[in-house]
Amino acid sequence: MSVNLAVVGATGAVGRIVLEQLALRKLPINRLKLLASQRSVGKEVRFADETLKVQLLEPDAFQGIDIVVASTPDEVSAEFASWATDAGAVVVDESGYWRMDPKVPLVIPEVNPEAIHDHQGIIASPNCSTTQMVVALAALHRHCPVRRVVVSTYQATSGAGLAGNEELYDSTRSALTGKTHPAKTFQYPIAFNLIPQIGSEKEAGYTSEEMKMVYETRKIMGDDDIVVCPTCVRVPVTIGHSESILVETADPISVDKARELFAAAPGVTLVDDLDNKQYPMPQDCEGKDDVFVGRVRKDLSSPNGLAFWCVSDNLRKGAATNAVQIAELLIQKLAAASS
Numbered sequence: 001m002s003v004n005l006a007v008v009g010a011t012g013a014v015g016r017i018v019l020e021q022l023a024l025r026k027l028p029i030n031r032l033k034l035l036a037s038q039r040s041v042g043k044e045v046r047f048a049d050e051t052l053k054v055q056l057l058e059p060d061a062f063q064g065i066d067i068v069v070a071s072t073p074d075e076v077s078a079e080f081a082s083w084a085t086d087a088g089a090v091v092v093d094e095s096g097y098w099r100m101d102p103k104v105p106l107v108i109p110e111v112n113p114e115a116i117h118d119h120q121g122i123i124a125s126p127n128c129s130t131t132q133m134v135v136a137l138a139a140l141h142r143h144c145p146v147r148r149v150v151v152s153t154y155q156a157t158s159g160a161g162l163a164g165n166e167e168l169y170d171s172t173r174s175a176l177t178g179k180t181h182p183a184k185t186f187q188y189p190i191a192f193n194l195i196p197q198i199g200s201e202k203e204a205g206y207t208s209e210e211m212k213m214v215y216e217t218r219k220i221m222g223d224d225d226i227v228v229c230p231t232c233v234r235v236p237v238t239i240g241h242s243e244s245i246l247v248e249t250a251d252p253i254s255v256d257k258a259r260e261l262f263a264a265a266p267g268v269t270l271v272d273d274l275d276n277k278q279y280p281m282p283q284d285c286e287g288k289d290d291v292f293v294g295r296v297r298k299d300l301s302s303p304n305g306l307a308f309w310c311v312s313d314n315l316r317k318g319a320a321t322n323a324v325q326i327a328e329l330l331i332q333k334l335a336a337a338s339s
Contacts, residue, residue, distance in 0.1 A: 001028065001331070001334060001335045001338055002028040002029060002030035003027075003028065003029060003030060003066040003067055003331055003334065004029075004030055004031040004032075004033070004064055004065050004066050004067075005022070005027070005029050005031070005032055005033070005065065005066065005067045005068070005069065005327070006032075006033040006034070006035055006061070006062060006065045006067075006068045006069070006084075006089070007019060007022075007032070007033070007034050007035065007068075007069050007070075008035045008036070008057055008068060008069070008070035008071070008072055008076075008080065009035075009036060009070060009071040009072045009076075010034035010035065010036055010040075010045060010054055011034075011036050011040045011043055011045065011054060012036075012071055012072075012161070012162070013158060013161060013162050013315060014071040014094065014315055014319045014320050015036075015071050015320075016045075017315050017316060017319070017320035017321075018069050018071065018320045018323060018324060019034075019045065019047050020320075021316075021320055021321055021324040022047070022069075022324060022327075023047060023048040025324060025328065027324070027327065027328060027331065028331065031064075032047060032052065033055060033061070033065060034047075034052050034053070034054045034055060035054070035055055035056070035057040035061050036054045036055075036056075036057060037056075037057060037076075038056060040054045041054055041055065041056045042054065057076075057080055058083075059083040061083070062083055062084040062086075062087035062089050063087050064087075065084065065087060065088075065089040066088075066089060066090070066334070067089060067090050067092065067327050067330055067331070068084045068089050068090070068091045068092065069092045069094075069323050069324065069327055070091060070092065070093050070094060070095070071094040071095070071319065071320070071323070072094075072095055073095060074095045074096050074097040075097075076095070077093050077095040077097045077098065078097050081093065081097075081098070081121075081122055084121075085121035085122065089121075090119065090121055090122070090123065090330055091121065091122045091123070092123050092125060092323050092326045092327055092330070093122055093123070093124050093125065094124075094125045094319055094320075094323050096127065096212065098122050098124045099124040099126060099127070099212070099216060099219075100215055100216070100219065101122075101124075103120055104119070104120075104122050104123065104124050105118050105119050105123050105124065106124045106125075106126055106216060106219045106220050107123055107124070107125065107126075107220075107322075107326050107329075108126060108131055108134055108135060108138075108220055108322060109322070109325040109326060109328075109329055110135055110138065110265070110266040110267040111134055111135060111138040111220055111221070112220055112221075112222065113329055116326065116329050116330060116333065117333070123326055123330075125319070125322045125323045125326060126212075126216045126220060126322070127209070127212045127213070127216055127318075128155075128159060128241060128312075128314040128315075128318025128319055129153050129155060129159075129209065129212070129213055129230075129232060129241055129243065129314075129318070130212060130213050130216040130217055130220070131291075131312070131317060131318050131322055132241060132243065132291045132310055132311075132312035132314075132317060132318060133149070133151060133213065133217070133243055133245060133310060134216075134217055134220050134221060135265075135267050135268060135291040135312075135317070136245065136262070136265075136268060136291055136293050136308070136310050137149065137217070137221070137245075137247060138221065138265070139261045139262050139264075139265035139268055140247060140249060140253060140258060140261055140306070141221060141223075141249075142261075143253065143257070143261055144249040144250055144251050144253055145223070145249060145250045146221070146223075146226055146247055146248075146249055147225070147226065147227070147248050147249060147250055147304075148226070148227050148228075148229075148247070148248040149217070149226065149227070149228045149229070149245065149246070149247050149248075150228075150229045150230075150245070150246040150247075151213065151228065151229070151230050151231070151243055151244065151245045151246070152230075152231045152232075152233065152243065152244045153198075153213075153230065153231070153232045153233060153241060153242070153243045154194075154233055154235045154237070154241065154242040154243070154244075155198060155209075155232060155233065155234055155235065155241045155242075155314070156235065156237045156238055156239050156240050156241055156282065156314055157185075157186075157190060157234065157235075157236065157237065157238055158238055158239050158314060158315055159198070159234075159241065159314050159318075160185050160186070160234075161185075163184075163185045164185050164186070165238050166185075167181070167183070167184060167185045167186060167190060168190050168191065168236055168238060171183070171189045171190050171191035171236075172191040172192075172236070174189075174191070175189070175191040175192055186234060190234060190236050191236055192236065193236065194233050194234070194235055194236075195233065195234040196231065196232075196233045197232075197234075198210075198232040198233070198234055199212075199232070206230070207232060209230075209232040210230040210231065210232050213228055213230040213232070214228045214230065237282050239282065239286045239313055239314065239315060240281075240282025240283070240285050240286050240311055240312065240313055240314065241282075241311070241312060241314040241318060242280075242281075242282060242309065242310070242311045243309070243310040243311075244307070244309060244310075245307065245308055245309070245310055246299055246305060246306070246307045247305065247306050247307075247308075248299070248302055248304045248305045249304050249305075249306070250304070251304065252303055252304050253304075253306060255296055255297060255298055255306070258296050258306050258308070259272060259296050262293045262296065262308075267289075267290055267291055267317070268290060268291050268292075268293055269288075269290040269291070269292050269293070270292075270293050270294065270296075271284075271292055271293070271294045272293070272294040272295065272296050274295065278294070279294035279295050279309060280292035280293065280294045280309060280310070280311035281311060282311055284311075285311045285312060285313055286313050287313060287316070288313055288316065289313070289316050289317050289321045290312070290317065291310060291311075291312045291317055292310070292311045292312065293308055293309070293310050294308070294309050295307070295308055295309035296308045
């Protein structure tokens with residue numbers, strides 16, 4: 001069956017990739033509507049072999065729409081989601097606003113696809129840093145329960161949107177000429193620098209980005225006993241989040257078994273050959289949809305521990321691709337219901 005689908009935030013960095021994914025994955029779309037704020041209304045956007053005009057995001061914009069894929073700031077999602085659900089559409093939302101709402105499923109299709117059946121009009125897509133980590137952890141968790149995770153992230157500037165990358169470029173040009181570019185998007189100049197703060201201060205000295213990884217991981221994996229200790233760092237890379245992950249499981253998992261599990265897991269690509277300098281790096285993962293895992297090794301401090309390195313394109317699997325995959329699940333559900 002074909003559906004009428006709207007993309008909210010169609011002109012943003014993630015929205016553009018959503019459109020690419022919709023075309024690439026050949027979703028059965030009868031009518032596609034592009035919605036954005038007033039400043040983008042009238043812009044022309046290419047989709048497959050069509051040119052579509054962006055329309056205004058307003059209450060009447062969702063009449064006749066079946067599925068909405070949205071990439072907007074939290075406050076925008078909080079306002080428009082009810083417009084869409086009142087019109088009978090299902091919203092796949094990439095903002096952080098709905099993720100921890102107990103009535104809203106938080107979905108990664110490779111991990112908990114069954115959760116979409118519990119939606120009440122809104123399905124949330126997780127934070128980018130959480131998504132790639134949980135895709136990798138799920139490969140182990142299905143074999144032996146995960147009990148503890150210590151993760152350090154190295155997150156690209158595109159995680160802060162187009163303005164993040166622009167600030168990296170401007171900051172780098174200034175640094176190369178001996179000048180200091182004033183930081184606007186980030187707390188400090190990002191060129192040739194690392195900033196160990198992403199998000200605002202939350203509980204016990206952790207940031208909002210770090211606490212997302214704690215709470216979202218438990219919700220997606222359906223296990224409140226999993227403990228997560230995160231440190232999130234902004235790095236001068238444009239696309240591709242990297243994560244150093246130490247995981248403890250209920251029983252020991254050998255390195256060979258872990259590699260076997262990663263290699264067989266949906267959405268995971270194993271690149272792990274240290275002797276030949278083969279491991280995931282952001283420059284190799286950009287533009288790809290999988291989560292890449294390498295440097296798999298035993299934790300020297302715990303018999304039940306494993307350490308590994310994880311990289312993924314934060315604009316794709318961390319955002320656009322995951323949302324489009326959820327839309328695919330919804331279409332499959334609608335098709336099954338109508339058959």
